[in-house]
Amino acid sequence: MKIIVGGEKKEVKDGITVWELIEQEKVETPEYVSVSINEEFEKSQNLKTRKLEEGDVVEFLYFMGGGQ
Amino acid sequence: MKIKLFEEDYEKIIAFAKRELPNEACGLIAGTEIFKDGKLIERDIRRVYFLTNEDHSPEHFSMDPQEQLKAVKDMRAGGLKMLGNWHSHPETPSRPSQEDIRLSFDINATYMILSLQDKDSPVLKAFHTDKKNDCYSAEDLEIIR
Numbered sequence: 001m002k003i004i005v006g007g008e009k010k011e012v013k014d015g016i017t018v019w020e021l022i023e024q025e026k027v028e029t030p031e032y033v034s035v036s037i038n039e040e041f042e043k044s045q046n047l048k049t050r051k052l053e054e055g056d057v058v059e060f061l062y063f064m065g066g067g068q
Numbered sequence: 069m070k071i072k073l074f075e076e077d078y079e080k081i082i083a084f085a086k087r088e089l090p091n092e093a094c095g096l097i098a099g100t101e102i103f104k105d106g107k108l109i110e111r112d113i114r115r116v117y118f119l120t121n122e123d124h125s126p127e128h129f130s131m132d133p134q135e136q137l138k139a140v141k142d143m144r145a146g147g148l149k150m151l152g153n154w155h156s157h158p159e160t161p162s163r164p165s166q167e168d169i170r171l172s173f174d175i176n177a178t179y180m181i182l183s184l185q186d187k188d189s190p191v192l193k194a195f196h197t198d199k200k201n202d203c204y205s206a207e208d209l210e211i212i213r
Contacts, residue, residue, distance in 0.1 A: 028175070029173050036133070059140065061136050061137060062174050063131075063173060065123070065128065066155060066165065066172070068092065068127055068157040
């Protein structure tokens with residue numbers, strides 16, 4: 001099936017989970033990445049079970065923070 | 069690597085960060101990249117984003133993911149690339165703190181830090197961080213006037 005990841009069209013297996021996509025995309029330090037699916041942020045505890053569907057738009061956003 | 073920032077954006081960063089005092093201010097930078105012989109040699113900042121510091125703290129900052137997403141979409145629509153981020157240090161020098169390095173998850177990003185230690189003479193510098201080796205290096209920031 002086709003989905004959009006970070007603005008790019010990707011062909012992935014049917015029923016791929018968000019976590020499988022994270023591994024496939026080799027996202028570094030995934031524990032510090034927020035995942036948005038169709039502009040809704042998915043809870044981190046759901047990433048391993050949430051299945052993606054044809055046409056989903058996925059964004060990986062790194063936590064950005066720090067301190068002086 | 070050289071980082072180019074328009075003076076107008078430089079002034080906006082300072083004004084925004086001063087308005088957010090005593091808290092840290094933060095945002096994103098987007099633009100274009102120049103490569104020579106396959107090596108990245110220059111980043112030109114074309115757009116600066118001003119985000120909410122969700123920590124509302126003088127010593128920490130965390131960006132709002134919803135605002136990050138909105139900014140990323142705007143960058144993409146404008147044909148720009150996310151180059152990194154910026155934040156202010158209200159009371160300390162312009163250099164990455166241990167926490168800044170520990171939380172610099174994007175290894176390719178440029179991290180700009182504005183020091184407001186001397187409110188009348190702000191200092192903005194750009195850095196590349198190396199989280200694995202717990203260190204950083206300064207990048208060559210040029211303000212385009």
